[in-house]
Amino acid sequence: MSAHHGHEHGSGGHAGHSHGVTADADRRWLAIALTLIATFMAVEVVIGVVAQSLALISDAAHMLTDAVSIVLALIAMRLAERPARGGFTYGLKRAEILSAQANGLTLLLLGAWLAYEAVRRLFDPPAVEGGLMFYTALAGIAVNVAAAWCISKANRTSLNVEGAYQHILNDLFAFIGTAIAGLVVLLTGFARADAIATLVVVALMFKAGYALVRESGRIFLEAAPAHLDPDVIGDRLAAHSSVAEVHDLHVWTITSGTPALSAHVLVEPVADCHTVRRDLEKILQCDYGVSHTTLQVDHAPENVLDVRTGGGPADDTHCEAAHGPVHRDEPHLH
Structure with a gap:
């Protein structure tokens, strides 16, 4: 005698409405955070070039990966809502894991490029506008706090949303480091502080990127969830x-x-x-x-x-x- 049973939790029609409302709210909060980040990032790149601050440019690069992660999260949310059909028997629910992996790899690659540039600048530091660097970093802190608050309102059980949230928190710490470096340049003229702040940002990028690639890799390799033996x-x-x-x-x-x-x-x-x-x-x-x-x-x-x-x-x-x-x-x- 054999009994075969398959059960999908939460797939009943009665749960569809509340889930839809939640997903719409998540998308709204993510879109607000995306607007904040993309706008500030564009301004920061211009100021970073004018101030010759690699730390500001690296912060902007980090913000670019934040923006990409939110865009991918929004696309993945749409794809994941599509019903299972044809050969895709789970639907496209793993789109968010693909997104998380792409996000992690981007962080690692950008981090490697910025690390190279920062080490080069340690040996041959250019003149850096400490004042511009400091005030821009302060504005970045405010923008990141607002963006982190927006994303904290979304559903963070998603690896995608949690990834975006962690990136923005990392960015917040990076801006604090850049602000301190800007203040050091402003008060002491120690231009290498810019490159040192960049290396701190790079360390945060590597940490976040590795965590995302590892977690998404576990899912792709069909490993058991970390909390289940x-x-x-x-x-x-x-x-x-x-x-x-x-x-x-x-x-x-x-x-x-x-x-x-x-x-x-x-x-x-x-x-x-x-x-x-x-x-x-x-x-x-x-x-x-x-x-x-x-x-x-x-x-x-x-x-x-x-x-x-x-x-x-x-x-x-x-x-x-x-x-x-x-x-x-x-x-x-x-």
Whole structure:
């Protein structure tokens, strides 16, 4: 006997309206932040060139990646709302992960270029307008605080939105560093302070870029979410009184905040497959927050029951090419 079950949490029609309202609000807040950032960024590039300040230009470059991340977030939100059809059985929900990865790579590449320029300027510092640098950085702090506040109002469980938010916070710290450097140049004439501030910005860019590439890479490689341990989950399911074995257990992330799980579960001959499946789904949802599950539940063959009770040699031929470890609640292990 076999029971196949697939359940998509939150896919019911009744939730559509509230989700739509939330998504519209998210887009509105992101659009306001984008307008603030893009406008200030254009002004800052001009002032950076006039003041010959690489720190200001690097801040503007950082703001460019912020703007790109917000644009990609807005596009990804639109794509993710499209219904699943044809070959795209999950819809385009992973568009936001592509966006996050592109954002992270952009940060790393821009950071590398700015690091090179900053080191060059450490050896041969040009004359820098400290006053322009200082006052522009102060204005940048105000703009970033406003933009960060706007994005904090959006749904930050999205890797995309959270990525944009983290970038703007990083930018805020970078502007504080640039303001301090501008003040140093203004008061002491120490022009290398500009290059040093740039290297601080670059360090922040590398940190944010690496985190985004790593997290989006985990999702593309179908790794389990960082907060979920598949071995722990497998042992927990196998501990159910009617379960003989759990194998082919896969845990992955469809998109931010949407973990999914599939597994082959073998139950005792006297157990009811449907009841066990419902029990296991409840455990997965309540204990681990996984509501998108597909469980294949079958009655266990005799060889599995022998292994479980220690009465026979291990023989896992009941499932061809099983992936990953086999989980059994074996008494001698306790």
